[in-house]
Amino acid sequence: MIEHFFTCPYCWQRISILIDGGLPFFEGVEDCEVCCRPITVTARIEEGRIVMFRYEKA
Template identity: 40%
Template sequence: MYEHFFQCPYCWEEISVLLDPSVSQQTYIEDCENCCNPMEFEVSFQNNELISFEVHNIEQ
């Protein structure tokens, strides 16, 4: 597992997420551990190294 730190697009708190480098392309939704708002993650790995990480708020 790979721990990555980023800022929540809602509350701007720095939080971390655990990523699985065995899956090269990932898109999923997870709630912020601080403010509980849903975020969409788009993650890419190549040779077990993180090459792209994006997180977006989900307008509700």
């Protein structure tokens, strides 16, 4: 698992997400750990590293 930190687009707090490093692609909706609002997350993984990470308000 890869822990990736980013800023919530709603409350601007620094939060993290765990992404399976064995997957080539991840897309899903995760709730902010602080304000509980939904965030759409997209990531591309190569060789166990996140090479592209995007997020936006869901």
